[in-house]
Amino acid sequence: MMDYLADKLTQWIKAEIQKAGALGAVVGLSGGIDSAVTAALCKRAFPDHVLGVIMPCFSNPQDAKDARLVAETLGVPIETVNLDEPFKWFVHRFTGQDYDVHCCDMSIVNIKPRLRMITLYHLAARHNYLVVGTGNRAELVVGHFTKYGDGGVDLLPIANLVKCQVKELAEELGIPRRIIDKAPSAGLWFDHCDEKEMGVTYKDLDHYILTEEGPEEVKEIIQNLERKREHKKFLPPIPPVF
Numbered sequence: 001m002m003d004y005l006a007d008k009l010t011q012w013i014k015a016e017i018q019k020a021g022a023l024g025a026v027v028g029l030s031g032g033i034d035s036a037v038t039a040a041l042c043k044r045a046f047p048d049h050v051l052g053v054i055m056p057c058f059s060n061p062q063d064a065k066d067a068r069l070v071a072e073t074l075g076v077p078i079e080t081v082n083l084d085e086p087f088k089w090f091v092h093r094f095t096g097q098d099y100d101v102h103c104c105d106m107s108i109v110n111i112k113p114r115l116r117m118i119t120l121y122h123l124a125a126r127h128n129y130l131v132v133g134t135g136n137r138a139e140l141v142v143g144h145f146t147k148y149g150d151g152g153v154d155l156l157p158i159a160n161l162v163k164c165q166v167k168e169l170a171e172e173l174g175i176p177r178r179i180i181d182k183a184p185s186a187g188l189w190f191d192h193c194d195e196k197e198m199g200v201t202y203k204d205l206d207h208y209i210l211t212e213e214g215p216e217e218v219k220e221i222i223q224n225l226e227r228k229r230e231h232k233k234f235l236p237p238i239p240p241v242f
């Protein structure tokens with residue numbers, strides 16, 4: 001089943017990129033499973049035209065090591081763009097203070113994924129590639145991404161897969177075990193953990209998405225996030241012609 005899915009998604013990526021008249025794919029490599037799976041599919045679609053981009057921004061150094069492990073395993077070339085300096089500039093300009101890795105003010109930390117988006121679009125345009133996003137179905141349902149940050153992409157090949165399906169696909173694609181077993185994190189602050197921030201586990205989130213069932217308190221958390229962040233899934237509202 002997963003080999004069939006891998007082939008289908010590979011063909012889909014190839015067709016979409018060719019339809020756009022582009023030559024390949026740029027993928028941000030975080031050292032996490034979603035970007036590993038996305039890069040693996042892109043590599044299958046375009047063996048010689050995938051660029052992995054590692055963009056540390058006051059990140060845990062282990063993440064860049066993991067990203068390099070993914071790139072080596074897949075045979076994908078990488079470019080590293082360190083975003084500490086531009087991010088530091090924004091933080092100082094907006095807060096008058098030095099950046100603290102424990103800061104979880106969203107108006108500040110969302111600048112990180114937005115700087116990554118700028119970087120990826122530059123590299124994509126330079127190579128005539130598309131920016132391939134890594135969002136999965138669970139993240140999209142609860143809006144667990146930064147609008148016009150990691151949400152600002154051209155294609156979303158794994159957006160119909162919940163997290164446990166991404167894991168199964170990762171096994172099929174030969175993603176290293178330590179990447180598959182890593183706790184999901186957006187890496188926006190020190191020790192950032194997706195499940196802790198959302199207040200719900202991916203296991204419960206996946207189960208709710210697939211069955212619409214689960215404990216009442218879990219459903220309530222998910223439905224609140226869905227409502228609050230629904231706007232991220234659409235183009236900005238436009239008024240009618242008055």
Ligand SMILES: Nc1ncnc2c1ncn2[C@@H]1O[C@H](COP(=O)(O)OP(=O)(O)OC[C@H]2O[C@@H]([n+]3cccc(C(=O)O)c3)[C@H](O)[C@@H]2O)[C@@H](O)[C@H]1O
Pocket residue numbers: 106110113139143144145146147149150185186187188194197228229231232
């Ligand atoms: N009703 C509405 N209609 C239209 N626009 C609306 C709106 N409500 C807010 N907005 C706009 O949306 C903004 C808030 O959205 P946004 O900027 O995305 O910010 P927000 O949803 O507050 O934060 C991003 C979330 O995504 C998570 N994340 C980010 C990056 C990567 C990953 C990952 O898993 O790797 C996860 C992060 O941990 C956090 O939970 C507001 O500042 C406002 O501009």
Ligand SMILES: Nc1ncnc2c1ncn2[C@@H]1O[C@H](COP(=O)(O)OP(=O)(O)OP(=O)(O)O)[C@@H](O)[C@H]1O
Pocket residue numbers: 027028029030031032033034035036053054055056057059063116134139150183184185186187
């Ligand atoms: N340090 C980084 N360098 C390059 N790209 C990054 C970095 N941090 C985040 N990204 C990009 O942002 C995307 C969103 O991050 P997200 O955490 O959802 O995915 P992941 O790290 O691949 O998997 P997981 O959700 O399990 O942590 C990543 O897939 C990657 O494309």
Ligand SMILES: [Mg+2]
Pocket residue numbers: 030032033184185186187
């Ligand atoms: Mg991550």
